Amino acid sequence: MFLNNPDIQTLPSTSAMSKRKKASPLLEQHSNKIWQTLRCLSHDEHIRLLRFLRSPYFITSKHMAPLCEVFVRLIERGEVGFDRAQIWQKIFPNEPYDDVNFRKYCSDLFRLTGEFMAQEIATTDEARQAIGTLSYAVQHKVEPMLPTALRQARTALEKKPYRSLDDFLNAYSIERQYYEMMEFAVKVNARANLEEISSQLDLFYWIEKLKLLSAMLSQQRTGNHQYDLKFTDQILDFLRDYPVDDVPELAIYYYSYLTLYEEGNVAHYYNFRRLLDTHATVMPQKEAIELFDAALHYCTGKINKGDRFFFQEYFDLFAEAIQKGIFLQNGELATWRFTNIVAAALGLGKLEWAENFVENFKDHLPMDSRQNTYTFNLARVYRFQKKHDEVLDLLQNVEYEDIGVNLISKLTLLITHYERKDHEVLDSFIESFRVFLNRHKNIPQQRRLSYLNLLKYTRRIMRLTPGDKLAVIKLRDEISREKATIVNHEWLLEKLGEM
Numbered sequence: 001m002f003l004n005n006p007d008i009q010t011l012p013s014t015s016a017m018s019k020r021k022k023a024s025p026l027l028e029q030h031s032n033k034i035w036q037t038l039r040c041l042s043h044d045e046h047i048r049l050l051r052f053l054r055s056p057y058f059i060t061s062k063h064m065a066p067l068c069e070v071f072v073r074l075i076e077r078g079e080v081g082f083d084r085a086q087i088w089q090k091i092f093p094n095e096p097y098d099d100v101n102f103r104k105y106c107s108d109l110f111r112l113t114g115e116f117m118a119q120e121i122a123t124t125d126e127a128r129q130a131i132g133t134l135s136y137a138v139q140h141k142v143e144p145m146l147p148t149a150l151r152q153a154r155t156a157l158e159k160k161p162y163r164s165l166d167d168f169l170n171a172y173s174i175e176r177q178y179y180e181m182m183e184f185a186v187k188v189n190a191r192a193n194l195e196e197i198s199s200q201l202d203l204f205y206w207i208e209k210l211k212l213l214s215a216m217l218s219q220q221r222t223g224n225h226q227y228d229l230k231f232t233d234q235i236l237d238f239l240r241d242y243p244v245d246d247v248p249e250l251a252i253y254y255y256s257y258l259t260l261y262e263e264g265n266v267a268h269y270y271n272f273r274r275l276l277d278t279h280a281t282v283m284p285q286k287e288a289i290e291l292f293d294a295a296l297h298y299c300t301g302k303i304n305k306g307d308r309f310f311f312q313e314y315f316d317l318f319a320e321a322i323q324k325g326i327f328l329q330n331g332e333l334a335t336w337r338f339t340n341i342v343a344a345a346l347g348l349g350k351l352e353w354a355e356n357f358v359e360n361f362k363d364h365l366p367m368d369s370r371q372n373t374y375t376f377n378l379a380r381v382y383r384f385q386k387k388h389d390e391v392l393d394l395l396q397n398v399e400y401e402d403i404g405v406n407l408i409s410k411l412t413l414l415i416t417h418y419e420r421k422d423h424e425v426l427d428s429f430i431e432s433f434r435v436f437l438n439r440h441k442n443i444p445q446q447r448r449l450s451y452l453n454l455l456k457y458t459r460r461i462m463r464l465t466p467g468d469k470l471a472v473i474k475l476r477d478e479i480s481r482e483k484a485t486i487v488n489h490e491w492l493l494e495k496l497g498e499m
Contacts, residue, residue, distance in 0.1 A: 318344060
């Protein structure tokens with residue numbers, strides 16, 4: 001994380017509000033696995049699930065669709081649970097409640113919903129559909145279908161501008177199916193496609209292995225867990241002599257891993273960044289997010305080691321990901337990402353960019369935290385623009401549930417009171433901030449100490465005698481020595497410089 005930049009968070013913030021209504025204490029609010037599963041699905045997915053349940057090809061029970069429809073109506077109305085007897089009455093109005101059968105129907109609906117999910121994946125993945133057709137034709141020796149099915153399966157993968165890990169596994173599966181075809185549908189003397197099978201399997205294995213190795217390094221550096229993944233040295237030795245750049249999907253994970261494995265060699269990062277620039281918009285969004293986050297993590301590490309150049313790189317990466325829509329998931333931008341890009345822009349003095357971003361992207365914030373996140377970040381922009389009255393209007397009566405955001409908000413108020421020369425108000429605020437830090441035991445000890453040191457040195461600056469240059473120099477030297485344990489020490493040094 002950015003140790004001396006409290007504005008940048010490395011973990012998602014918790015939402016300040018719940019998306020669901022509170023359960024009424026007057027009603028029995030029951031929940032089970034199918035209810036919880038249906039709550040995870042969108043409105044459009046609910047509609048498609050109901051169509052699936054009404055299909056006689058897939059479903060033989062006439063009770064599944066009505067049961068699901070009742071659940072969906074309650075969920076989309078905002079209910080957090082249901083009354084079992086009331087549900088039963090809607091499905092079987094002339095029968096007494098039967099708990100055993102109700103549980104069985106719910107269990108059946110849960111199983112069928114799982115089948116629906118599998119069907120959703122199959123129907124939205126052209127390559128997987130083609131492989132399914134090919135697999136069926138091979139297993140049942142439907143020879144008239146084989147040439148067309150094989151061609152369609154291969155074409156579905158070949159036309160992709162970027163292949164995901166699953167695509168390499170699918171390519172391996174296609175070649176395996178073709179190998180089985182050769183026993184009965186290909187000329188006896190034809191050359192077997194053993195090299196093609198091996199090549200696709202190798203690429204799948206290497207990419208997956210590099211992803212696991214990267215995860216291992218990250219977890220070993222941030223936690224106490226140790227892992228022993230086999231063949232690490234052998235794979236790296238082999239890939240050093242392999243033309244990885246001929247396979248961009250392999251190269252991007254190779255260089256991503258090397259940025260962790262050989263952090264000091266920035267050439268790995270630039271190779272990684274080059275591939276990310278080229279392929280980010282054509283790869284699956286989840287994959288693009290993971291890779292951008294890996295690049296941002298590398299930049300953070302360089303910044304923490306004093307390389308300020310990578311602060312600009314961090315901003316450029318973040319801005320590029322947002323501009324390309326990488327971080328917009330279903331039209332939403334996570335609050336912690338919104339906050340981090342604003343912090344990076346402000347740290348680089350891009351005040352106009354930050355203000356425009358806050359205004360233009362506020363509607364992409366999750367609804368339950370939109371107003372708080374917008375207010376908080378606009379106040380930070382105003383702080384850097386020295387619009388101190390506007391900062392107070394936005395923040396002085398606001399408490400944020402997320403402890404990290406609350407700390408930054410209070411830091412912003414501290415600076416604002418100082419800049420306004422509200423010395424009596426500032427003195428009182430420092431004391432209340434100190435009490436807040438000591439009262440909240442969930443604040444990590446190192447962070448609490450860094451904020452307490454900020455309060456201590458702010459008070460000492462306030463008590464300096466005007467014109468006492470020797471005292472200013474002495475305090476400046478002390479803060480410079482202790483800067484690693486003082487949050488926002490740059491601001492303290494800036495204020496001493498003005499004296």
